Every structure is written in structure tokens, then in C-alpha cells.
Amino acid sequence: MKEYIEESSNTDSIHCYLREIRQQGLMTAEEEVALGRQVQAGDMDARNTMIVSNLRLVINLAKRYLRHDLPLLDLIEEGNLGLMRAVEKFDPEKGFRFSTYATWWIRQSIERAIMDQARTIRIPVHVMKKISAILRTTRELETILQRTPTPEEIAESIKWPVSEIHEYLKKDVLVTSLDTPISHDDRGSSLADIIPDPSSSTEVALTARDLSSHVHQWVGLMPEKHRQVIFWRFGLDGTDENSLQEIGDRMGVSRDRVRQIQSEALEILRVRIKAEGLTTEMLFE
Template sequence: MSEDLESLGFSLVEEDQADKADTEEEVAQEVVEKAVKKPAKGKKKSKKADDYDTHSDDAIKHYLREIQRTTLLTAEEERELARRISQGDMGARDKMIESNLRLVVKIAKRYMNRGLPFLDLIEEGNMGLIKAVERFKLSKGCRFSTYATWWIRQSIERALVNQSRTIRLPVHVSDDINKLSKISRELVHSLNREPQVEEVAEAMGVDVSYVRRLMTLLKKTYSIEHPMGENSDYSLIDTIEDSNTINPSTLIEGLDKYAHINQWLEGLSESEREILTLRFGLDDRDPQTLDTIGRRFNVTRERIRQIEAKSLEKLRRIMEETENGADETE
């Protein structure tokens, strides 16, 4: 199994192996250096700024020391906790969360200096971890860290987009935009395609014209071409749902079969597998933009988008066939 995953570009470093590479001292040093920026040459920090950085430094070190005391779980302990969680054991739930807080730190480090303080990134990642614990099932057949990584990254990335709004919206409008996004995702899952504006309007109980205004406003509230970090080609436009393609997050989340992604990818061509792996970070790296992948394959951004859409549709059919085959054998 591990050889199959590695051939598809997945990172199979287990959590305990990663922990050996990231000791408390190494992590603390790297995080503090990145999180607490030094003043430009020739400039001095104000006392207030210096006090703030010192407080941030101390808070990060304290948190890292606290989570370092928690022992990592073996595969057998993981399975036992998952079984108890499925039976409603809240103590087991808390244990699973606490034992994976270091995974959140490891992932959060990749998103530093993109607009949110490091401790905020950790908080958002922890919310994703909690969702993963609540949704994880033994039947998935994989280590929990593999499953949780997707949820942690999704939670952090959504937070980065939300805090990057360039126009502040009234509360009721912001609520309607969130409702629009939620209903759109639900319709994608139920219809197995992107919903029409009229279908979204009916589900929301509002006029079509209002939905169109919300969609326009949603696009205008983000600096969509602005890079999400220094020396980064990962822009906000690449985190906003494309109305012309299947949302891979919704697809994977809705079918709830993340653990078998390597098996499904085997049904794609080599180039299709590589493009999806790069596009959505299936190798446990940051997702790549259409432009970046296009340059790698020496084709246009639009061509990569077309291959992506075709590959996702093929992947959806493979998932459905696998699911139907499993139902027939039961």
C-alpha cells in the first residue's frame, strides 16, 4: 500500500517520524523567527511593538511546550480511540484531539506570513482537527493523520480567504453570502453538477436577481489576484470556487471516501493523476495554481483547467462505480 501511495506522490511520513525531525527546540526556533518579524535595517521598534513581539514569542513557546508533553498514538491506540469515539466517548474524542495537536502546528507553519498570526493559524487548524475527529471512521482504512491533514488545511485556507476581504459587508449580507456558499455546495453534492442560479435562488428562497448580486459582490470582496504570501504564486482566486468545474473538496467530502483516493486515482492517466495531485496538494504539499502547473506541462492555464474538469468528472464516475460495487457485495 505504501509503495502505491508513494508512486502517486503522496507523503507517507508518519506522524511519529515527522515528530523526530521537528523537535520542540527546532520548531520553536523556526516558528518564533518567522512569526516575530525583525525591524527593517536602520529602524527601531517602538517599546509597544517590542512588548507585543515578546508576548507573542512567549505564547508560542508556551504552547509548543504544552503540546510536546502529549504522547503520540500508535496505530492500535488510534483504532481503539476511533471505536470509542463512534460510541460517544467524549474522553476518547479529547484524547484523539490532544494527540494530534502537533500535526496542526506542522501544517500551520506552511501558511505563516500570509496575513494571519501563527497562533490564529493554529486555532483555525485545531477547528479542522476537531471536524476530522468527529467524522473519522475505522472503515476508511488509513491513519488518522492522513485523513485529518485535509480538514486542517481546508480550515486554515478558508480563514485566510475570509480575513482577506477588501470590502467590509453588513452582517446580514455576509450571512447571505455564507448561506449562498453552503447551499451551492449542498446542491453540487445532491445534483452531481454545478447548480444553476435559478436552483440556488429557489433553495435560498430569494429572487434570482438577488443571488446574482450576491455572486457579484462575493467576487468583488476579494483581491483575487493578490498573492497570499511573499514570493508566492498561490493567489486568492485559486481558493474561490469555480462555477464551471466540480469542487474537489465537495466531491471528496461529500462521498466521504478520502482514504481510498489512491485507488481511484489509479483509474486516471498518468498526466491526469499528476495534475490533480499538484492542483489539490494530494502529495501533502501546498496546492499549485493553474498557471504554475501550466508552465510545468508547457500548456496554457485554460488547458490545465479543462484537463482538471475532465479528470474530476472521470474520478467521480470511478468513485460511484466503486461505491456501487461495494453495495452489491454486501
């Protein structure tokens, strides 16, 4: 993929890269299965087709990790390495869309690069571990909520004070604003001007829909009290999300008991993922 990536992170380089990948069409589920089988049989053309068809997914994921100390094109290149690994490991018989499977590999590759960069600027090990735990919990909640969780939701899930979540989010290397100019010329282009909005990305929408469908199925198989807590807590039934206290009042139990049931339900979800032939890290790490 290096031929698509320039060393410079200027506007022209990003425009050029986006122009290249926009010419590639998305794969249908049937095409993913057929190509996946061909890749397993050693077909290099099928491998390249799967990689090129999913480069836009890498961009939309890389956009979420914009850092002052790691340029966008570096993030994209790291994400592309994860994408290549996903193509090699993808089992088309498992029933997941490729974008759902590849998302974890792409994120893992990008986050490893970010952590490596953090080591070079000497962020303490205990801080890096805290940041890693927050990232892991964030993705776990994203799987259920189908949106980015708030610091308060992360704190509640990980059982840390919300002030601590805010503190470590600030330490997690400065995040670049989408409105920050990325060139010093008079065009004044910003990242928001040239990178597609992930909320409008077909690839991201497919991944979210696939995950949402599976999560609803798995939650539906839980014992009634666990199912109720997950649906009420995270609004999976289309209603508003409820606080632990509100759910406790509805069920006639304490707030702490609801929290315990929620933790048990998330563990049931992890076990179910393993039963489907996946790993919990695929969605939660």
C-alpha cells in the first residue's frame, strides 16, 4: 500500500490518496465470501482486491486517532498494515461482514503505533496502562451503544471516578481538531474539508449495522433480568437510556445490584462471542 502513501502529510498528498481510493467500489457480502475463499486458497489478486476495496474504512477509522505527534498519513499507513493482516486472517464462513472483522485489526495496528510513539515521548507505563484500559472500555461500550460513550459512561463501566477518566483522556496525547489547518498555504484547507465524515461512510454504516444485529441477537438470548438491564441501560429497544437508579426503581432492586447484573450481562456477551467462534478481543480489545 505504500505506493498510495506519500511521506508528506500536506493537503495535496491526502487529496491524491482519497482520489485514488474513491475509485474503488464496495464489495457485497457475497463478493466478500467468494474473495475470502479465494484468499484462503492463495489467490493474490483476490487479496489485493479485498485490500483496495477497504482502504476507505482505514481512513474513517484513522480519522478518530488524529494526533499532533502522529500525522494522518502515518495513521493511515499503520491502519493499512492492519487491513492486510485482516485479509489474511478473515474466515468467510463465520458469517460476519469483512469490515466488522477488519475494524479490530485496523484499530489494533493504529493503537500499537500510537503506544510506540507514546514510549518515545516517555509517557509513564502506568499512564499508558490506564489509557489502554479506557480505550478497551470505550470500544466495548461502542459495540453496545453504537456511538461513542461519554466519560461518565466509561467511568461507570470501568468503576473509576469520572474525574480520573477526564484526567487520562487529557494525557492521551493531544487530539488534533478537524478545523486545524493542515497546510501553511493560502488555501487554508482543514481536515474536515477533505476527509469524509465517518457518520456518512457506507463502510462504517455496514460495520455498525452488522455489529448491532449480532449484539441484539446475543442479548436476546440472555436471562430475562440481564436482557432487561442491557436493553434499558443502553436503549437497545429504541427507548431512552436509563440510569442505574432508574432501572433499580423499575426492577425493585438497588443501584449496586443493577450494576452487578450489567457486569454479568457483559460477561455473558463475551462468552457468547467466543461461542460464535470469535475472540472477545475482536470486539472489546
